[in-house]
Amino acid sequence: MGGRVNEDLIKERRKCTFDIKELTHIIDCGEENTIKRKQIDNYILNIKELWDDVPEEYLSHKERYENAIKKAFIVLKVLRQLHTGNIQITDHRTPTNVYSIQDGIFRNVNPLLIHIGLFWSTIAAQASTEQQAEWLQPDSSMIGTYVQTELGHGSFIRGIETTATYDSTTDEFILHTPRLSAYKWWPGGLGNTANACLVMAQLYINGTCHGLHIFLAQIRDFDTHKPLPGIKVGEIGPKMGFNTADNGFLGFDNHRIPRTNMLMKNVQVLRDGTYVKPKHDKLTYGSMLLTRVTLISDLAYQLSKAATIAVRYSAVRRQSPIKSNEPERQILDFVSQQHKLFITIASSHVYRVVGLWMWNSHKRVTADIHEGNMGQLPELHALACCLKAISSRDASALVEQCRLACGGHGYMMASNLPQIYAYTTAAVTYEGEYTVLLLQTARYLVKFWRLAAEHKPLPQNFAYFEDYIKKNFEQWRNSPEGIIEGFKAIVAGKTKAAYDTLQCNLRNGREFEEAWNMASVQLTNASEYSTISRNDIEALQSRYEELLALIRPNAVGLVDAFDIRDEVLCSTLGAYDGRVYERMMEEASKSPLNEDVVNESFHKYIRPVTMKNKL
Ligand SMILES: CCCCCCCC/C=C\CCCCCCCC(=O)SCCNC(=O)CCNC(=O)[C@H](O)C(C)(C)COP(=O)(O)OP(=O)(O)OC[C@H]1O[C@@H](n2cnc3c(N)ncnc32)[C@H](O)[C@@H]1OP(=O)(O)O
Numbered sequence: 251m252g253g254r255v256n257e258d259l260i261k262e263r264r265k266c267t268f269d270i271k272e273l274t275h276i277i278d279c280g281e282e283n284t285i286k287r288k289q290i291d292n293y294i295l296n297i298k299e300l301w302d303d304v305p306e307e308y309l310s311h312k313e314r315y316e317n318a319i320k321k322a323f324i325v326l327k328v329l330r331q332l333h334t335g336n337i338q339i340t341d342h343r344t345p346t347n348v349y350s351i352q353d354g355i356f357r358n359v360n361p362l363l364i365h366i367g368l369f370w371s372t373i374a375a376q377a378s379t380e381q382q383a384e385w386l387q388p389d390s391s392m393i394g395t396y397v398q399t400e401l402g403h404g405s406f407i408r409g410i411e412t413t414a415t416y417d418s419t420t421d422e423f424i425l426h427t428p429r430l431s432a433y434k435w436w437p438g439g440l441g442n443t444a445n446a447c448l449v450m451a452q453l454y455i456n457g458t459c460h461g462l463h464i465f466l467a468q469i470r471d472f473d474t475h476k477p478l479p480g481i482k483v484g485e486i487g488p489k490m491g492f493n494t495a496d497n498g499f500l501g502f503d504n505h506r507i508p509r510t511n512m513l514m515k516n517v518q519v520l521r522d523g524t525y526v527k528p529k530h531d532k533l534t535y536g537s538m539l540l541t542r543v544t545l546i547s548d549l550a551y552q553l554s555k556a557a558t559i560a561v562r563y564s565a566v567r568r569q570s571p572i573k574s575n576e577p578e579r580q581i582l583d584f585v586s587q588q589h590k591l592f593i594t595i596a597s598s599h600v601y602r603v604v605g606l607w608m609w610n611s612h613k614r615v616t617a618d619i620h621e622g623n624m625g626q627l628p629e630l631h632a633l634a635c636c637l638k639a640i641s642s643r644d645a646s647a648l649v650e651q652c653r654l655a656c657g658g659h660g661y662m663m664a665s666n667l668p669q670i671y672a673y674t675t676a677a678v679t680y681e682g683e684y685t686v687l688l689l690q691t692a693r694y695l696v697k698f699w700r701l702a703a704e705h706k707p708l709p710q711n712f713a714y715f716e717d718y719i720k721k722n723f724e725q726w727r728n729s730p731e732g733i734i735e736g737f738k739a740i741v742a743g744k745t746k747a748a749y750d751t752l753q754c755n756l757r758n759g760r761e762f763e764e765a766w767n768m769a770s771v772q773l774t775n776a777s778e779y780s781t782i783s784r785n786d787i788e789a790l791q792s793r794y795e796e797l798l799a800l801i802r803p804n805a806v807g808l809v810d811a812f813d814i815r816d817e818v819l820c821s822t823l824g825a826y827d828g829r830v831y832e833r834m835m836e837e838a839s840k841s842p843l844n845e846d847v848v849n850e851s852f853h854k855y856i857r858p859v860t861m862k863n864k865l
Pocket residue numbers: 349363367368371396398399404405406407408438532535536538539540541544545548627628631680681682683686687690693
């Protein structure tokens with residue numbers, strides 16, 4: 251769509267007091283990354299076949315999948331070319347990597363997301379060198395997915411019921427789904443696309459269960475794509491979002507795979523059935539850990555999209571004067587609107603920085619694990635659980651806040667805010683449900699509180715527990731350091747309260763697990779424990795309002811710095827040129843309900859009633 255940029259947006263951009271490009275380079279972790287990102291953006295976004303004539307909302311469930319899969323294989327081909335051309339495209343140092351461009355191409359989810367993001371990365375992390383040499387071929391026929399969750403069990407994965415029983419007479423595992431609740435349910439790409447999968451199953455050797463292990467299983471014929479004998483596979487139906495993700499179900503009827511299809515880097519089953527234990531029994535959960543870490547950066551990106559749309563729209567939209575004799579103001583001038591939006595911009599930066607820090611920590615801990623040192627794994631797991639839970643829950647609430655900040659127009663699919671919300675809120679549940687993950691972190695904190703309560707030595711990271719017990723916390727200071735101190739006091743106080751409740755329940759004769767369950771609301775809910783006073787809160791509030799006013803002239807610059815192309819934003823409200831109403835009208839004209847001046851339902855259903863009444 252041609253045409254001039256909206257006047258208000260032009261003025262906003264003139265007002266900006268900082269160098270937008272410089273901030274973009276910081277977000278991308280360096281100018282060279284910005285250049286590389288733009289090259290990939292240009293390359294992929296110029297492929298004509300990736301763009302739809304009809305908005306995807308007007309397609310049926312089946313058509314949506316078929317359209318998405320067409321695009322997915324164009325993208326896959328490009329990814330392979332870029333890899334061969336040695337362009338590092340999956341570097342999570344930048345949240346705006348190739349996954350982000352896909353948000354624009356699919357406006358939903360790439361059905362190959364799990365194939366690209368989880369299937370290959372799990373093989374790379376958990377398969378032996380020989381297995382990797384065989385399976386990680388660039389021209390592999392395998393299209394895979396990660397198959398863990400079952401109808402009956404998602405959170406409590408030790409309860410998974412699919413079995414893999416070793417048959418030493420044939421040197422094979424027999425994969426079996428013993429009952430309906432053991433059907434695999436949810437894996438992305440499983441419904442129609444995948445011909446292979448990594449499946450989590452309980453390993454049995456000579457009647458002994460060794461717990462969950464990962465197996466590579468072919469499920470469809472590579473040539474005909476028909477399910478193999480003993481495989482029942484299909485798609486699970488429409489969802490709130492993720493509707494192009496092709497989530498599926500899967501059952502095994504005594505399906506045999508070679509022994510060498512168990513992922514054997516950390517754990518082995520030998521030809522004679524000998525079981526060789528891993529160095530740490532949670533290494534099998536490694537893919538969940540990695541995805542939780544990468545998700546934090548992805549959520550930062552979703553927030554930057556929502557903020558870009560809502561801030562640009564708020565600069566363009568004029569409604570109500572502030573003083574009755576003045577012209578109507580940009581809605582961005584209302585301080586309550588600034589409060590809704592600027593926190594989203596800030597949170598995006600916070601999650602980006604934390605996501606990067608977690609990514610580097612993960613790299614470091616993985617290198618240690620390679621050297622046989624597992625010492626840092628529990629802390630990384632506890633941090634990943636908590637950050638994944640909090641960032642997904644907060645990001646969903648903030649995206650929804652941005653949507654509401656766009657008033658009625660935010661309710662239009664063409665604003666893209668409903669899709670961003672549906673995508674973001676899924677992350678609260680998948681890859682470890684919110685409460686369940688918070689309880690994992692609580693378990694870790696309570697362990698260290700017990701040490702503190704028993705006056706045993708604590709690692710440096712937990713010295714503040716001791717400070718809290720000795721009441722060594724400083725008086726509240728209204729500064730970043732003061733705020734961090736305040737948070738430490740809250741964590742210590744909250745952990746103490748939960749620990750005390752646990753102890754009380756135990757003294758009353760409860761078993762530990764029961765006592766834990768009874769304390770679980772305290773374990774997940776925050777209270778105020780810091781030394782902050784009423785006056786401090788008032789001072790903080792007025793500083794916050796000052797900051798809103800300082801940020802206001804730079805609001806559009808701040809979202810421009812996210813540097814998200816219109817083709818990726820896919821929003822009538824958030825495009826760079828701010829031609830909101832023109833775009834809305836143009837999108838409305840694509841509605842099939844506008845194809846005929848008089849819809850045929852008039853003759854079939856309306857007229858017989860209205861004309862009869864007239865007589
Ligand atoms: C990779 C790249 C991706 C690229 C894309 C980038 C953009 C991304 C965008 C979008 C992509 C996403 C698209 C959708 C993807 C969805 C995929 C799925 O959903 S796959 C299913 C996930 N399923 C869960 O997460 C189940 C949750 N449940 C669990 O993880 C476990 O059941 C848990 C942790 C809740 C409990 O496990 P217990 O019952 O075996 O363990 P307990 O008894 O509680 O604890 C035992 C010990 O193990 C440790 N532990 C547990 N998990 C650990 C871990 N992962 N690592 C290390 N230690 C762990 C604990 O800290 C505990 O330690 P102590 O005994 O206290 O010392």
